[in-house]
Amino acid sequence: MRKGGPFNLSSHRLDPLIDGIFAVALTVLVLEVKVPELKNPSSARELLDAVGASLPLVIAYFVSFALLGMFWVWHHGLKDKIKRIDGALLFCTLTFLALVCFFPFAAAVFGRYMIYGNVVCLLVYLPLVGLILALQLLYFYLAMRRGLILDEVTPQEAMTTHRRNLYSLAIFLFSCTPAALIVGLSLALICFVCGGLLVYAGIRHRSR
CATH class of the missing domain: 1.10.287 (Helix Hairpins)
Incomplete structure (x- = not known):
């Protein structure tokens, strides 16, 4: 019989939700990188210029993909040390996933406007990364304080x-x-x- 309140879950119960959200976010990232539309499709110069104009978006895509991949590995590494999820950890996890869902938007803003030196794109992108890191820290700290770490750890x-x-x-x-x-x-x-x-x-x- 499950002990505790309604939010006491096995840590593995959230795996499908976590993996699914990360899979969607990683896929949506690339949607901002559009195929260039050319006035003269036979012009190599025009295509080269159009691809060059898309380079900031491509860079933002690869940087963001790497960050999301790192967050996914990191979160699973922390979660695998936890025996169950209570209400506080569930709240941290859902907030973490909400920020992950927002990541494609921040990546698109960063990629589209960083080339113009618009500092607002940094104010969207960097705080989001910082909040995700802070939530990972809080998630494991709460697990330690609430006695939710696996006995073998x-x-x-x-x-x-x-x-x-x-x-x-x-x-x-x-x-x-x-x-x-x-x-x-x-x-x-x-x-x-x-x-x-x-x-x-x-x-x-x-x-x-």
Whole structure:
């Protein structure tokens, strides 16, 4: 008989939903890359120029595909260390999947407008990546605090995974600092300080 409330699920119950959403998001990414329409279909120069104009979208597609693939592998790696999903972890998972569904839109905005130097495309794309990383961190942290880690996963292994999550978000924030300068010095300082705090938290956990 299942223990707990209505949201206590086996961690594997969500696998079809997670894999399905990632499959759709990865497929939708490429839809923004359109076949060029030419005034003169026999013109090699015109086709070359049109393909060159689509290059930012192609770059955004491959970068976004790689990121989504990494998030999929990472999430399954975390989930496989968890014995069941309670209400809090279910909320984290659904929010994570909602952000994944939004990723093709952010990738399209980034690919279409980055070539013009429009900083708004960064304000759409980078915060989305940061939120996904933060949710992964929160997801595993809640699992640790709520005693939902598998018995065969040692406390040291769980803590190592948690530190990696902290450092991953910290590295992202440090890498965003130059981009944040485009918006303002205050935002760049916030990114840098938050990254430093995450590194400090990881070091503190390591010393325990």
